[in-house]
Amino acid sequence: MTTFNPLDEQGAPPVVVAAPRSSFTQLLPSASPKLVVGLSIAVLIILWAIIGPFVVGDPNAISTQEFLPPGSHGHLLGTTETGQDVWSQIAYGTRGSLIIGFVVGALATVLSGIFGILGAYIGGVLDEGFALFTNVVLVIPGLPLVIVIGNYIPVSQRGIFLIAVVLALTGWAGSARVLRAVTLSIRNRDYVAASRVSGERTWRILVIEILPNLIPVMASQFVFAIIFAILGEAGLSFLGLGASNTFTLGTILFQAYNDLALTQGAWWWFVPAGLVIALFGCALSLINFSIDEIINPKLRNSTRAVRRKWGLSAAQIRELEGENIK
């Protein structure tokens, strides 16, 4: 969601700071509970995606013990219709989904940077053209387009990176529009005008003066692109158009649905795969919340718990709430 207001300042400058922080650490989010929880879940899942496939067995190994419920015969999450171990499949599937997520995130960020930041900074006809192109890409529905493209690519050529490129080509426009709005507001600030008058080169203004202010926004859009990609890939795979010869969480769901896991009541086959996507998406959203709160300090929560830290009594808190202090 493009919820943030481009007119907001980038957070109040620290007034009383004992030791001046470097400009880099200032950009880092401060540790809020949301960020800590989000980061821990995300890191845990990423680590599992890296290590998992080395630890578990072959996800394609077939045994005669089909549709075993979780926990039986050493199958932690039960088995599939052909007796494959769901736990191993999840490990490989998480890796596949995350690879797609991060590749798409990186590609989409680069594309949105080119069309959003560069266009807005240079201005003129180029900006008009880029903005029109961005908006056109934005209103053309992404997944149906990906489905059509995916179906034209022969199965043998449908690799994991090709799918990622197709998803990135349809998923960059939203963040390009956000980046353009922010860049437009930044490039008109006095300090940018000053550096232009003082004869700084264009690339220097762009990279040194403007880009650091865009980093929180870009980070939040990067995270958003990862969620978009993982969900998009899952949908694509569920329709049978995913990357061939690769396990992703979407292909597990596709197989489960097509091999009648639902009618057999084999919930252990499809519930964990979706749960991993949901947990990872939730963790990324939590990270995004804390990034949003850096961009827009007004969003910082003033819940009861926070107000209690101000050293107010319960009666004073109730009074505050009664007055609707925002």
Next chain:
Amino acid sequence: MRFYLQKLVFYVVALWAAVTLNFLIPRLMPGNPVDILIAKMGATGQPVTPQTRASLAIALGQGGSTNWFVQYGDYIVNLFHGNLGVSVTDFPASVTTVIAQALPWTIGLIGLSTLISFILGIGLGVLAGWRRGSWLDNLIPVTTMFQAVPYFWLALILVLLLTRLSHIFPFAGGYDVYGGLVPGLTPDFLGSVLYYGFLPALTIVLSSIGGWMLGMRNMMVSTLSEDYILTAEAKGLRPYRVRLTYAARNAVLPSFSGFAISLGFVVAGSIVTEEVFSYPGIGQLLWTAVSNDDYALMQGIFLVISVSVLLANLVVDLLYALIDPRTRARS
């Protein structure tokens, strides 16, 4: 007036882009649909002659001239006549007829559930932003978790819980086919449609409401610290008036301008959701087209989805101008 003209021109350009994309994709992709179909026929042991290839090429709109410009012209002319080719799956029905049967279901389902989720989400967002830190506000991370869930996975869970384990809802279809109901404007039929459509609609609403709610809540929080809100409160206006006419009206604007991004998500999710519920709509049809290599049908569906999404965005853009007088004044 110029504002409306600008918008109209933009959507004409977008429509042209979608139409052209639809023309170019089959020609730019490595896989040739004729080759794919021939390979399939060969695999099943059917005789393949050069004539087969030529007739397939004509059926798929590749016959006649080899010149792309001529093909493009033919394609546009055919579009204006509503001729999208013949469906292989439902042979010999034309693609237009097949789509016309499915479209009302999807527009009803997605249109209604998007509307419900938008209104509910905006309303709850206003409340959460107004009473920041209340229980409703703390609920927001939970709803965003629903948003990060794949639509079709939520659908699978709902199907398992509410139709398999507890038989409260039917698990497939758009209405009671076996009960002898004939589609028409009868109370029985409409009741059946609502009953069968409840679960798919619930899936879409549950998955999409979090986004609206969060966006509205955040804008509400930002708006509430504006000076004019303070002025309104100082004037002694009633809280609900400040909340709705002063804060909410201004806070809702980004939700409207971000509608295009969100609608893309909803449409994408709903297409796959329909497949899970065997709902007789466009999404299910697209799946049939994809799994049967029905290229003409698939491209027709892409075109119809694009046009519908463009229309929805156009309506929202026009509404935006109605809510925000500045857009009209500026242009």
